[in-house]
Amino acid sequence: MLIVFLSLTGNVRSFVKRTEMESLEINYTNPLLEVNESFIVMVPSYDDDISETICSFINYKNNVTYLKGFVGSGNLNFDDKYCFNAKELSKIYNKPLLFTFEFSGTNEDVINFKKEVEQFAIT
Ligand SMILES: Cc1cc2nc3c(=O)[nH]c(=O)nc-3n(C[C@H](O)[C@H](O)[C@H](O)COP(=O)(O)O)c2cc1C
Secondary structure, three states: OOOEOOOOOOOOHHHHHHHHHEEEEEEOOOOOOOOOOOOOEEEEOOOOHHHHHHHHHHOOOHHHHEEEEEEEEEHHHHHHOOOHHHHHHHHHHOOOEEEEEEEOOOOHHHHHHHHHHHHHHHH
């Protein structure tokens, strides 16, 4: 499973690196990349620009065909806005929110995330 991710201050990038999974980084200036394999999208939480950039990527060419789900990184101090971008994208595309974690995640988060993805890929 490919992880497509966006990271502004490096937390998500750090998490992705520790999963040792195949990944593709997109950013505000370069979201129009084509993929041809199953992927999940991992995003930090900031504002509507995050969701818009991810939508541009997903809607590009046939990318949406390969979309499997979303993962969010955030800060629990934001209460009901915790990981709101990932939650919102999950609703827009009707795909599951597979996992959330705070900041760059603990090592336990990385293990649990990988278990979740493996389980999800089987079912
Ligand atoms: C200006 C700003 C706004 C943020 N807004 C939210 C938010 O609404 N909800 C949330 O859960 N986290 C919020 N966060 C926390 C970030 O999403 C979190 O630190 C994330 O791990 C950043 O990932 P990155 O380093 O890969 O960009 C905010 C952080 C900043 C600096």
